[in-house]
Amino acid sequence: MECSDTLRKFQEVQFGLVELQLYLDMNPADQRAVQQYNYLSDELHRLKHEYEMQAGPLMQYGFSRSPKRWVWTSTPWPWEIEY
Amino acid sequence: MWIYEKKLEVPVRVSKPDLQMAKFLITQYGGPDGELSAALRYLNQRYSMPNERAKALLTDIGTEELGHLEVIATLVYKLVKDATPQEMRAAGLGAHYADHDKALFYTDANGNPWTASYIQAKGDPIADLAEDIAAEEKARATYQWLINLTDDPDVIQVLKFLREREVVHSQRFREALYIVEEHYNTRKYF
Numbered sequence: 001m002e003c004s005d006t007l008r009k010f011q012e013v014q015f016g017l018v019e020l021q022l023y024l025d026m027n028p029a030d031q032r033a034v035q036q037y038n039y040l041s042d043e044l045h046r047l048k049h050e051y052e053m054q055a056g057p058l059m060q061y062g063f064s065r066s067p068k069r070w071v072w073t074s075t076p077w078p079w080e081i082e083y
Numbered sequence: 084m085w086i087y088e089k090k091l092e093v094p095v096r097v098s099k100p101d102l103q104m105a106k107f108l109i110t111q112y113g114g115p116d117g118e119l120s121a122a123l124r125y126l127n128q129r130y131s132m133p134n135e136r137a138k139a140l141l142t143d144i145g146t147e148e149l150g151h152l153e154v155i156a157t158l159v160y161k162l163v164k165d166a167t168p169q170e171m172r173a174a175g176l177g178a179h180y181a182d183h184d185k186a187l188f189y190t191d192a193n194g195n196p197w198t199a200s201y202i203q204a205k206g207d208p209i210a211d212l213a214e215d216i217a218a219e220e221k222a223r224a225t226y227q228w229l230i231n232l233t234d235d236p237d238v239i240q241v242l243k244f245l246r247e248r249e250v251v252h253s254q255r256f257r258e259a260l261y262i263v264e265e266h267y268n269t270r271k272y273f
Binding site for chain 1: 086087088089090091092093094095096136139140143144147153156157160161251252255258259262
């Protein structure tokens with residue numbers, strides 16, 4: 001899968017999680033929504049890993065592992081990425 | 084603590100440079116109903132919010148607004164990046180160029196700098212949540228006016244996404260207000 005396809009998929013799954021997060025804040029007893037949240041959370045971690053193998057770390061402060069070479073300073077910033 | 088993610092919430096593309104549109108869009112960066120105002124308003128109201136669900140909601144919507152701030156910044160950056168000073172002047176951005184070159188700055192569409200008087204924190208949960216609902220509706224309307232000002236389909240797609248997010252945020256804040264009012268109403272009968 002292309003790097004930009006993985007990013008797109010990651011953004012889609014994360015969007016679902018943002019929606020569920022806000023919904024669950026107001027409806028914390030909805031067990032089905034919690035299940036969906038965890039299902040998508042697993043999917044998000046899988047896609048994050050896949051994207052990072054292609055494009056480098058997504059997150060700072062150790063929330064992403066660095067490859068041998070430090071690339072945080074050389075991978076494109078969100079406003080520079082051509083979608 | 085906040086952790087930065089090196090990506091946008093939604094892909095941002097523009098079809099062509101458009102300096103005038105950038106001048107209008109900047110209001111959602113540093114204007115009264117913009118994303119900076121939104122993020123700072125919600126994150127700041129958390130400390131005096133007595134309701135647990137509303138506290139979580141302010142945190143999570145406030146965080147999403149920070150992401151929207153970067154979406155707007157990216158739109159403006161991409162619309163302006165190849166412009167010459169003469170083109171900026173012709174599009175009404177001469178004053179901006181004189182003060183900031185192509186740097187982004189927190190202003191409204193008329194160039195007025197961001198001010199904390201755009202936001203409120205009353206310390207009263209009903210007053211604050213009512214303010215948040217109004218803020219979301221004003222932001223939704225602003226996105227609609229911005230959509231009306233452009234014919235760039237890529238820009239419109241992003242603005243529609245942001246407009247819909249304001250609708251969802253408003254809805255969630257309405258639910259929070261309902262929960263808080265219900266709490267006050269029950270307490271009366273103790």
